[in-house]
Amino acid sequence: MSETVSKGQDFESALSQATQTVAEFEDHRTGYVHRMQHALHMNPSLVPLIVLLLSILIFGLLLGSKFFSPFALTLILQQVQIVGIVAAAQSVVILTAGIDLSVGAIMVLSSVVMGQFVFRYGIPVPVAILCGLACGTLCGYVNGFLVAKVKLPPFIVTLGMWQIVLAANFLYSANETIRAQDIAAEAPLLHLFATKFTIGGAVFTVGVIFMVALVLVLAYALRHTSWGRHVYAVGDDKEAAELSGVQTDRVLISVYMLSGLICAFAGWALIGRIGSVSPTSGQLANIESITAVVIGGISLFGGRGSILGSLFGALIVGVFTLGLRLLGADAQWTFLLIGALIIGAVAVDQWIRKVSV
Numbered sequence: 001m002s003e004t005v006s007k008g009q010d011f012e013s014a015l016s017q018a019t020q021t022v023a024e025f026e027d028h029r030t031g032y033v034h035r036m037q038h039a040l041h042m043n044p045s046l047v048p049l050i051v052l053l054l055s056i057l058i059f060g061l062l063l064g065s066k067f068f069s070p071f072a073l074t075l076i077l078q079q080v081q082i083v084g085i086v087a088a089a090q091s092v093v094i095l096t097a098g099i100d101l102s103v104g105a106i107m108v109l110s111s112v113v114m115g116q117f118v119f120r121y122g123i124p125v126p127v128a129i130l131c132g133l134a135c136g137t138l139c140g141y142v143n144g145f146l147v148a149k150v151k152l153p154p155f156i157v158t159l160g161m162w163q164i165v166l167a168a169n170f171l172y173s174a175n176e177t178i179r180a181q182d183i184a185a186e187a188p189l190l191h192l193f194a195t196k197f198t199i200g201g202a203v204f205t206v207g208v209i210f211m212v213a214l215v216l217v218l219a220y221a222l223r224h225t226s227w228g229r230h231v232y233a234v235g236d237d238k239e240a241a242e243l244s245g246v247q248t249d250r251v252l253i254s255v256y257m258l259s260g261l262i263c264a265f266a267g268w269a270l271i272g273r274i275g276s277v278s279p280t281s282g283q284l285a286n287i288e289s290i291t292a293v294v295i296g297g298i299s300l301f302g303g304r305g306s307i308l309g310s311l312f313g314a315l316i317v318g319v320f321t322l323g324l325r326l327l328g329a330d331a332q333w334t335f336l337l338i339g340a341l342i343i344g345a346v347a348v349d350q351w352i353r354k355v356s357v
Contacts, residue, residue, distance in 0.1 A: 044297040045309035047348055051295075051341070052312050052319065059323035066326055070202035080318040081193075081207040082107075082270055086285050087292035087310040088214050089262035092255050094293055095222070096235045097302025098147060098154035100256070102139065103263050104285030105165035108278075110136040111267030112169055115178045115277030118187045125189045133264040139165060140260020144253035162286065173279040180275030194272030207269040214262070215311045222307060231255060235302025291338060292317060295345045316341065 060068045067073075086103050093100040114132035117123040123131070139161065146157045183190050193207035222228035230251045233241040242248050266285075271277055296313030298305030317338060324334050 043306075044299075044304060044352070045306035045312060046297075047345075048296045048309045048312035048316060052316050055316060055319045055323070059319060059326075063323065063326050067323060070200060072322065072326075074202040074204060074208070076315065076318040076322055077208045077211075078203075078205055079322070080314040081205065081211045082266055082273055082282070082285065083288045083292055083317070084211040084311055084314040085207075085214060085266040085269060086263060086289040087296070087314050088211075088218055088307060089259040089266070090286075090289040090293050091296075091298055091305070091307045091310045092218065092222075092231065093154070093259050094235075094290075094298055094300060095231050095302055095305060095307075096252060096255055097238070098252070098255075099158060099290070099300075100143065100259055101155070101158040101286050102143065102161040102165055103259065103266075103289055104282050105162045105169065106136050106139045106260055106263040107267040107270060107285055108282045109139070109165050109169045109172075109267070110264035111271050111277055111281075112173045112279055114190060114268065114271065115183070115187075116173060118190070119178055119182065125187045128187075129189070129268060132267060133261060136260040136262075136264025136267065137257050138260070140257040140263070141253065143260070144256030147256065148249040148252035169279050175279055177279070178277035183271070183276065190268070190277075191272045191275070193269040194275070205272070207272055210265070210269065211311075214265075215307055218307050227251070227254070232303055235304075237303070288317070291342060295338075295341050297345065297349065299349050300346070313345075 056073075086107060089103050090100055110132040113135045114128050117128035117131050118125055143154075143157055143161055146152045147154050193205065193210065195206045196203055198204075222231060230241065230246045230248075233244070233246055234248050234251050238248055267282075270282055274281055292313035293305075293310045294300065294313070295316055296305070296309030296311070298307075298309055320337055321334050324331075324337075
């Protein structure tokens with residue numbers, strides 16, 4: 001009997017030691033660095049927000065009222081509105097572990113369709129705009145179908161689509177630009193996104209309001225709807241999502257169609273921004289959108305990130321561009337600093353991802 005009690009005490013002692021060991025391990029995992037890593041993992045837009053606020057503060061201290069003015073700060077919003085809208089389209093694709101290199105070309109083609117349908121065929125402006133939006137959505141559907149159904153890599157599909165749409169754009173428009181004064185006289189609705197209004201010395205445009213509203217709507221949809229949860233699930237692990245009943249092909253097609261539609265809206269906003277319909281505009285939109293997404297903390301591996309981060313990423317680029325310009329620095333410094341931010345953002349993303357390992 002005493003031997004049995006002794007064995008029981010030994011077992012309890014060993015169990016107590018094991019529990020202490022586990023407790024010590026858990027305490028180690030809940031250190032300050034790990035807690036910060038976990039917080040950033042749960043709030044991926046926090047890093048770009050901090051960088052944005054710090055950059056505004058630094059340039060504000062260096063430039064004073066020249067930078068810290070309602071006009072200058074809202075000018076940044078006006079300058080990044082196109083990139084911000086296209087970055088929203090790029091974000092939903094990258095969240096599925098894909099990429100869309102054709103966003104810029106789709107944007108420009110949609111704007112060209114809107115302009116040409118009005119001035120070449122005499123179609124009413126609202127109908128022409130709808131046709132441009134449909135054109136962008138159709139291009140997105142082709143991308144989504146090839147990725148989801150034909151199982152081609154997104155990089156290859158969208159690289160090919162970029163070249164095809166770019167060529168179609170120049171062939172269809174005959175490389176002709178529709179002038180701003182013609183649009184203002186005959187189709188002012190095409191300039192809707194350039195409409196300005198003032199609030200307390202700050203100058204806003206409809207394009208800026210649309211950009212912010214778009215990001216907020218998408219942020220809500222991605223976090224609080226089944227479609228949004230499926231987007232994250234596909235990006236995190238497509239095979240696991242399929243096993244859990246998610247119709248991954250339908251999700252991918254819907255994501256690329258949405259991306260094409262958003263790019264078409266960006267094309268409409270582009271007409272208002274530059275004033276004319278030009279087939280040569282927006283050539284770097286694909287690179288600029290990826291830059292905003294990466295700096296914004298959305299993982300290129302998919303399944304993690306916040307679309308608010310892509311807006312912050314676009315604003316960071318805008319702050320650096322305007323701030324360095326006001327300081328009189330060479331434009332190459334902007335590219336240097338943005339390049340460093342891209343590498344830094346990817347490094348931070350790799351570090352944050354370790355929290356789930």
